[in-house]
Amino acid sequence: MNSHYTIVIQWSNEDNCYVVSFPEWGEFCHTHGDTYSEALKNAQEVLEMLIETSIEIGEPLPEPKTLEQSFQVQVA
Template sequence: MKSHYTIIIQWSDEDQCYVVSLPEWGEFCHTHGETYSEALTNAQEVLELLVESAVKQGELLPEPNVFGTSLQAV
């Protein structure tokens, strides 16, 4: 699956793992991993499931945030 969705990976001192946010899918759409690589793999799997589920249910996919279009000029 090729997608252009945003994956934000950040270390969490509180959780002692990498926490992943998938902003186009809502503020509560998260996953995690003990390593950066595991967090990325988990994010890709979650995105695949989200897209498959939305398509299967006939829902519109969220519009991806694209560099240069979602950032305001400083």
């Protein structure tokens, strides 16, 4: 599935794994992986499920953030 949503992958010393967040989907939407590749694979699967579930239940999809929007938030 080709989507334009943000996936943030960061190492967590506390969890001893890579933690993935999806900013457009809310602060409690996460997955993880022991390796960066595993975290990315899990992120892609979770993102597909989020999109499919939203469509199935008739919820509007969040607006994807662009690089320009992210940069404006950081600078402001």
